Amino acid sequence: MIILYNTYDKIENTDDLTITMGNFDGLHLGHQQLINRVLRYKDTKHAVLTYDPHPSEILRKMPFRTLTQKRDKIELLSQFPLDYAIIVKFDEPFSKLNVKQFIEFLQRISVKRLVIGRDARFAYRGVGTIDELRKYFVVDVMNDLVYNHTRVSTTYIKDFLIQGDLGSARKLLNRHYQITGKVLHGHKIGRGIGYPTANIDFDNYYLPRMGVYYVKVFVNETWYHGMANIGHNPTINFSESRRLEIFILDFDEDIYDKKVLVDFMHYMRPEYRFPSKDALIRQLKKDEQMVRSLAKV
Ligand SMILES: Cc1cc2nc3c(=O)[nH]c(=O)nc-3n(C[C@H](O)[C@H](O)[C@H](O)COP(=O)(O)O)c2cc1C
Numbered sequence: 001m002i003i004l005y006n007t008y009d010k011i012e013n014t015d016d017l018t019i020t021m022g023n024f025d026g027l028h029l030g031h032q033q034l035i036n037r038v039l040r041y042k043d044t045k046h047a048v049l050t051y052d053p054h055p056s057e058i059l060r061k062m063p064f065r066t067l068t069q070k071r072d073k074i075e076l077l078s079q080f081p082l083d084y085a086i087i088v089k090f091d092e093p094f095s096k097l098n099v100k101q102f103i104e105f106l107q108r109i110s111v112k113r114l115v116i117g118r119d120a121r122f123a124y125r126g127v128g129t130i131d132e133l134r135k136y137f138v139v140d141v142m143n144d145l146v147y148n149h150t151r152v153s154t155t156y157i158k159d160f161l162i163q164g165d166l167g168s169a170r171k172l173l174n175r176h177y178q179i180t181g182k183v184l185h186g187h188k189i190g191r192g193i194g195y196p197t198a199n200i201d202f203d204n205y206y207l208p209r210m211g212v213y214y215v216k217v218f219v220n221e222t223w224y225h226g227m228a229n230i231g232h233n234p235t236i237n238f239s240e241s242r243r244l245e246i247f248i249l250d251f252d253e254d255i256y257d258k259k260v261l262v263d264f265m266h267y268m269r270p271e272y273r274f275p276s277k278d279a280l281i282r283q284l285k286k287d288e289q290m291v292r293s294l295a296k297v
């Protein structure tokens with residue numbers, strides 16, 4: 001898969017393309033269905049056209065939390081036999097393209113066919129319609145993928161994550177919800193209570209419900225079991241901003257500044273404010289036992 005990543009005016013391609021286009025945040029089953037339909041057409045090359053950063057980030061002029069970052073999308077897209085991932089740098093000029101200009105951009109990069117969902121919108125303020133696209137391209141409109149009588153969408157998955165329902169999120173993503181980030185320095189209290197915790201820079205990732213989780217952690221080229229806390233550490237060392245910290249089982253290495261992948265496996269409990277440090281430590285021991293039984297280690 002060739003990655004074409006640039007501002008829209010600098011993206012070049014001359015191969016005839018069947019594409020699907022959209023934000024594809026999460027690359028969930030609905031998105032996967034569109035990509036698989038693209039791949040059925042044998043008369044052109046196959047591409048996914050997506051945007052980075054997420055348009056809401058630019059349009060609302062404030063940080064926007066997403067299920068996937070650019071590198072995740074590339075990694076997930078590369079698991080399909082696509083010819084191209086076209087990643088348009090979403091900036092103000094691109095956001096202001098009118099319908100005609102947007103269509104001219106698609107024509108310039110040799111798009112011949114589009115596979116899209118029923119609600120597809122494009123161009124400035126999303127005023128471009130499917131009927132407009134049909135005048136210039138072959139358009140294949142796919143029906144919504146439905147789960148529990150609800151259309152599969154990024155928002156629906158975020159709703160499951162915020163309820164701590166990782167199982168449903170997993171079904172719709174077709175994988176565990178995963179965050180990638182670097183290990184930051186904390187207040188060095190963790191190691192003092194027998195539970196050193198790697199603080200993860202979760203950047204603009206959408207975080208699941210606050211509380212304690214069984215997680216799997218990939219670091220130093222190896223998968224480990226771990227227990228994570230998403231919260232404010234109310235017992236010792238209260239933190240104004242939310243933090244994601246992980247104690248990795250059977251592990252003792254300095255991993256500051258290293259990149260880690262975190263797979264959220266199971267929600268265990270809410271974060272509590274304990275009456276003492278010892279009470280917190282007693283609970284952490286119980287949490288560790290629970291993780292060991294879930295992980296069977
Ligand atoms: C699995 C796990 C569960 C935790 N649960 C709680 C909790 O319920 N309440 C709380 O106040 N802190 C909780 N903590 C946070 C610890 O208090 C925190 O790890 C400690 O403050 C270390 O901070 P430091 O990384 O800045 O050194 C938990 C941490 C982990 C790893």
Ligand SMILES: Nc1ncnc2c1ncn2[C@@H]1O[C@H](COP(=O)(O)OP(=O)(O)O)[C@@H](O)[C@H]1O
Pocket residue numbers: 183184185186187188189190191192195196197198199246247248249250251252253254255256
């Ligand atoms: N089992 C472990 N789980 C998580 N981090 C560990 C572990 N063993 C060693 N470490 C290291 O210790 C650091 C966490 O120690 P801690 O005292 O909580 O400091 P900090 O407050 O900087 O997070 C991690 O960032 C990592 O480099």
